[in-house]
Amino acid sequence: ATKIDKEACRAAYNLVRDDGSSVIWVTFKYDGATIVPGDQGADYQHFIQQCTDDVRLFAFVRFTTGDAMSKRSKFALITWIGEDVSGLQRAKTGTDKTLVKEVVQNFAKEFVISDRKELEEDFIRSELKKAGGANYDAQSE
Amino acid sequence: MPSYTVTVATGSQWFAGTDDYIYLSLIGSAGCSEKHLLDKAFYNDFERGGRDSYDVTVDEELGEIYLVKIEKRKYRLHDDWYLKYITLKTPHDYIEFPCYRWITGEGEIVLRDGCAKLARDDQIHILKQHRRKELETRQKQYRWMEWNPGFPLSIDAKCHKDLPRDIQFDSEKGVDFVLNYSKAMENLFINRFMHMFQSSWHDFADFEKIFVKISNTISERVKNHWQEDLMFGYQFLNGCNPVLIKRCTELPKKLPVTTEMVECSLERQLSLEQEVQEGNIFIVDYELLDGIDANKTDPCTHQFLAAPICLLYKNLANKIVPIAIQLNQTPGEKNPIFLPTDSKYDWLLAKIWVRSSDFHIHQTITHLLRTHLVSEVFGIAMYRQLPAVHPLFKLLVAHVRFTIAINTKAREQLNCEYGLFDKANATGGGGHVQMVQRAVQDLTYSSLCFPEAIKARGMDNTEDIPYYFYRDDGLLVWEAIQSFTTEVVSIYYEDDQVVEEDQELQDFVKDVYVYGMRGRKASGFPKSIKSREKLSEYLTVVIFTASAQHAAVNFGQYDWCSWIPNAPPTMRAPPPTAKGVVTIEQIVDTLPDRGRSCWHLGAVWALSQFQENELFLGMYPEEHFIEKPVKEAMIRFRKNLEAIVSVIAERNKNKKLPYYYLSPDRIPNSVAI
Numbered sequence: 001a002t003k004i005d006k007e008a009c010r011a012a013y014n015l016v017r018d019d020g021s022s023v024i025w026v027t028f029k030y031d032g033a034t035i036v037p038g039d040q041g042a043d044y045q046h047f048i049q050q051c052t053d054d055v056r057l058f059a060f061v062r063f064t065t066g067d068a069m070s071k072r073s074k075f076a077l078i079t080w081i082g083e084d085v086s087g088l089q090r091a092k093t094g095t096d097k098t099l100v101k102e103v104v105q106n107f108a109k110e111f112v113i114s115d116r117k118e119l120e121e122d123f124i125r126s127e128l129k130k131a132g133g134a135n136y137d138a139q140s141e
Numbered sequence: 142m143p144s145y146t147v148t149v150a151t152g153s154q155w156f157a158g159t160d161d162y163i164y165l166s167l168i169g170s171a172g173c174s175e176k177h178l179l180d181k182a183f184y185n186d187f188e189r190g191g192r193d194s195y196d197v198t199v200d201e202e203l204g205e206i207y208l209v210k211i212e213k214r215k216y217r218l219h220d221d222w223y224l225k226y227i228t229l230k231t232p233h234d235y236i237e238f239p240c241y242r243w244i245t246g247e248g249e250i251v252l253r254d255g256c257a258k259l260a261r262d263d264q265i266h267i268l269k270q271h272r273r274k275e276l277e278t279r280q281k282q283y284r285w286m287e288w289n290p291g292f293p294l295s296i297d298a299k300c301h302k303d304l305p306r307d308i309q310f311d312s313e314k315g316v317d318f319v320l321n322y323s324k325a326m327e328n329l330f331i332n333r334f335m336h337m338f339q340s341s342w343h344d345f346a347d348f349e350k351i352f353v354k355i356s357n358t359i360s361e362r363v364k365n366h367w368q369e370d371l372m373f374g375y376q377f378l379n380g381c382n383p384v385l386i387k388r389c390t391e392l393p394k395k396l397p398v399t400t401e402m403v404e405c406s407l408e409r410q411l412s413l414e415q416e417v418q419e420g421n422i423f424i425v426d427y428e429l430l431d432g433i434d435a436n437k438t439d440p441c442t443h444q445f446l447a448a449p450i451c452l453l454y455k456n457l458a459n460k461i462v463p464i465a466i467q468l469n470q471t472p473g474e475k476n477p478i479f480l481p482t483d484s485k486y487d488w489l490l491a492k493i494w495v496r497s498s499d500f501h502i503h504q505t506i507t508h509l510l511r512t513h514l515v516s517e518v519f520g521i522a523m524y525r526q527l528p529a530v531h532p533l534f535k536l537l538v539a540h541v542r543f544t545i546a547i548n549t550k551a552r553e554q555l556n557c558e559y560g561l562f563d564k565a566n567a568t569g570g571g572g573h574v575q576m577v578q579r580a581v582q583d584l585t586y587s588s589l590c591f592p593e594a595i596k597a598r599g600m601d602n603t604e605d606i607p608y609y610f611y612r613d614d615g616l617l618v619w620e621a622i623q624s625f626t627t628e629v630v631s632i633y634y635e636d637d638q639v640v641e642e643d644q645e646l647q648d649f650v651k652d653v654y655v656y657g658m659r660g661r662k663a664s665g666f667p668k669s670i671k672s673r674e675k676l677s678e679y680l681t682v683v684i685f686t687a688s689a690q691h692a693a694v695n696f697g698q699y700d701w702c703s704w705i706p707n708a709p710p711t712m713r714a715p716p717p718t719a720k721g722v723v724t725i726e727q728i729v730d731t732l733p734d735r736g737r738s739c740w741h742l743g744a745v746w747a748l749s750q751f752q753e754n755e756l757f758l759g760m761y762p763e764e765h766f767i768e769k770p771v772k773e774a775m776i777r778f779r780k781n782l783e784a785i786v787s788v789i790a791e792r793n794k795n796k797k798l799p800y801y802y803l804s805p806d807r808i809p810n811s812v813a814i
Contacts, residue, residue: 087287087659091294094525094656095284098277109644112651114660115668130642 002092004028004035004099012037013103016062019073028058028100035099048119053082056093058100060107063125074128077101077110080119144198146230149179152223152241153190154311159222163187164212165197167229168251168267171204176212187222206231207267209238212249221245221306226764227252241763243306255767257532259633259643275528276645283524285656288552291578293514294656296521296545300553308524308545316547316814318554318561318747325743338736339441341729348705351735351742359700362798367707370481373492374453374461375608377425379800381697382503383611386453386461388599389417389424396450397472398465405482406464408457416454420605423453423461427498429506429579431470436711438563438570442734446567447716449495459607466491468716475718486723493728494716497567497709500702503694504566504710505573506580512691513551514577515589516544516812518657519683526649532633533646535765536626536680539756540687543813565733565740567711584658586665589682591619591690610792611693614803617785618689618758619681621805625759625778626680630673632770637672646670650679688758692808699749703742709733710741748814751807758782758808782806 027038109131238252286297377386431448452465479491520541527534563569702708714731782805793799
């Protein structure tokens with residue numbers, strides 16, 4: 001069964017959670033049967049480049065919304081499954097997301113994406129906007 | 142001190158009752174109650190089929206009751222309990238809490254009242270939390286797995302007993318394929334032939350030795366008329382695989398048939414090309430079988446496959462008859478085009494090859510892939526993404542009942558290495574896996590939308606193509622289901638925006654697409670649903686596939702496949718490469734031997750049986766819904782279905798070959814066999 005390196009993943013997660021940090025995204029990848037932090041960065045476009053057709057990964061991303069007077073951070077949990085990912089690996093992502101969620105507990109909306117177009121920043125932003133307060137309050141525990 | 146009357150209903154299936162201790166607590170807006178042991182002195186509580194009431198008095202005012210928590214604690218042995226529902230009479234209210242689930246071991250279950258709610262309807266924190274927790278638990282229990290490369294994903298469970306208790310069969314024995322086949326063969330008095338592998342029958346009449354025992358009208362008629370072209374043609378419309386025939390709009394290059402060759406069959410004084418233009422030519426192409434490996438699991442018996450193309454003609458009496466058959470895909474000298482004017486046995490053997498090919502496509506594609514595996518996908522996604530309080534969970538749960546269980550059982554015993562499937566089928570030993578892998582490319586959403594699928598094959602004109610009862614009855618049932626789902630959708634979704642914003646629904650649809658259909662764009666499965674209309678169409682696909690489509694292709698198997706020469710599950714000699722050499726002895730030596738015939742017969746008999754206590758379309762004895770508008774919609778649904786039953790019965794009157802597979806009183810709610 002898959003394991004997760006909780007400590008390392010939590011450190012990466014907290015980096016994105018921290019409004020003061022320049023890191024706005026981090027990926028969680030498979031190292032054999034263990035989920036570990038992958039790349040991280042300050043530019044969303046660089047994150048998109050990680051999402052290739054043969055790759056599956058989880059990502060935690062911070063988006064800043066609102067105007068200069070009242071900035072608000074919103075977080076997205078993204079599961080990327082490339083088109084060429086095998087059935088076995090594809091199936092695993094569905095199960096292993098529960099492990100990632102043990103670390104990533106605060107997000108406005110989660111996405112399962114296998115189409116590059118849906119990774120576009122505008123799309124994610126508009127979906128996050130819609131999500132508003134209608135999501136489960138996962139933060140409350 | 143407020144006092145409540147709690148009524149507890151235990152299931153009536155085997156082993157549903159329990160002797161364990163059952164505790165109840167109530168969770169309300171103003172607080173939680175203490176744990177109460179539900180127990181009456183000198184009385185055996187929670188017996189199978191029982192309905193017991195208890196008075197529960199609590200110390201403090203609880204306010205509005207949101208949840209009921211049930212805990213089961215061991216008495217002596219672990220003793221599973223099937224709880225149907227709980228009702229609660231409060232000082233000013235009466236609340237129903239549907240459950241319909243097993244509580245196993247030292248288990249507990251927290252129930253919400255029966256009013257269906259979308260996520261947006263839940264504002265109270267503990268209710269939101271309950272919703273989320275349930276899905277978290279389910280997603281751990283219901284996991285996707287890849288059975289074979291390229292297949293739609295299925296449940297992650299090695300065997301039936303590894304499945305969550307709620308989706309297991311009540312008794313595993315009832316669905317043991319090995320046991321059922323053996324029982325069938327015993328009942329059929331055919332076990333004396335069972336071990337006679339490699340031993341051919343003497344002639345066609347010899348097949349009657351295993352046939353006579355359970356004859357009914359259709360199979361008997363098949364036996365008496367199977368060699369006739371009319372009977373051969375009829376099966377493409379109303380047999381158990383009525384989904385392949387297409388109108389031919391252009392003669393394929395790979396079938397170089399000329400007017401001269403088929404002149405004798407054409408009745409309108411037109412050339413073949415003109416007949417094509419007039420829409421009188423139909424085609425069935427078994428291209429998918431080209432290059433599939435034949436079964437090599439028995440070194441003593443060579444088995445063979447072909448990939449025929451069959452051209453059919455609608456004659457002046459509007460009947461469909463075969464006019465040309467080529468047994469493989471590439472034309473050539475060694476791949477002659479067989480014609481009705483050829484010698485009797487040449488033509489007969491060519492037709493037998495088509496029937497055998499049809500059997501393979503039927504069993505593996507039409508039946509296994511396009512009903513069983515597709516229904517399982519919907520079932521897994523439903524359990525993973527829709528909480529029990531969601532109206533669409535309440536709607537769909539009856540239509541995925543036992544489906545994951547039967548498929549798990551099939552993977553365990555039927556379609557596995559050295560499984561039953563390998564014994565008598567020419568596509569056993571891996572061929573059927575290759576077939577599914579190819580057929581997945583054509584597994585599109587629109588091909589599951591019944592009216593569209595019929596249209597895509599050019600078979601929709603009822604005046605032009607009469608006697609297509611599968612189409613006529615299927616459309617009636619499709620419309621009845623669609624008007625039912627439309628009603629249910631309109632009760633819970635006041636407009637399209639509510640549909641679009643129902644995240645749980647969107648996650649369900651996404652799970653089907655990304656996992657079930659492996660994110661294959663060409664599948665045309667929606668990734669999201671944006672309107673009420675699209676939602677009811679989607680739900681209609683789920684329900685129709687599980688009920689009507691499966692019934693149409695499953696329950697006719699004994700009728701059409703029990704006469705072995707009409708549906709040979711294997712062929713023991715390669716397709717003929719020349720005309721004028723075939724003899725009756727060769728045909729009999731090509732057909733399945735005695736042992737394989739018996740296994741086949743056992744299989745089609747077992748598969749064609751309804752379950753004990755079968756639930757037919759529209760029967761919802763589990764009352765997940767408690768609201769009146771839905772219950773009324775169900776009543777209207779059943780009324781519509783009853784009307785269809787009468788229409789079909791009237792149409793079938795005095796017919797020698799009645800078509801009843803899509804009569805709603807014979808359509809089970811879900812794929813369970």
